[in-house]
Amino acid sequence: GAVVSQHPSRVICKSGTSVKIECRSLDFQATTMFWYRQFPKQSLMLMATSNEGSKATYEQGVEKDKFLINHASLTLSTLTVTSAHPEDSSFYICSVPSPNRGLGTEAFFGQGTRLTVV
């Protein structure tokens, strides 16, 4: 069964509105979760690292005021795209690293959220 649940799978919103995407770790607690963005025919690009109980760490070039991340519990991280614009339309995916440290950086991914801003 799914290890990571991401919701919604698809959302269409008007330009200027905000959209919240949820990522839940179903099988284990996660102090860290990752948010990626994937444009068509491009690789997954890490946007930010979500840290439970503290501020998220953003990658270079990612606007932290636009992409708000909240990791309020050990099983839930949310990404809010604020004042969305058409150029924010993309596929957003969260991932949760495996708790089995012996396997290194194995990660489980959510189903992804297709955001379309019109």
Place this chain on the structure above:
Amino acid sequence: QKEVEQDPGPLSVPEGAIVSLNCTYSNSAFQYFMWYRQYSRKGPELLMYTYSSGNKEDGRFTAQVDKSSKYISLFIRDSQPSDSATYLCAMSEGFQKLVFGTGTRLLVSP
């Protein structure tokens, strides 16, 4: 130069063929190497995981890592139409932060 290079394809093969997918990388500090399969509009799912150099086999899938050449491969034997997907290589220096290739789109025709 990108840290990880991967031919985007598409790679078209007939059912039953052996498929070879490859990635090259530039960061010699990478130690963990993974292959993910991603169906259209879905999140990636882990196929193979390898630490350092060597081979790993799991059913029809074989992963190879050659750190001296900074080259990794995924082989799929007896390919099936259900293998049609995008295959992403990913690698990391240590825990958690993965660097992905662009993905190779594979099409297996019946």
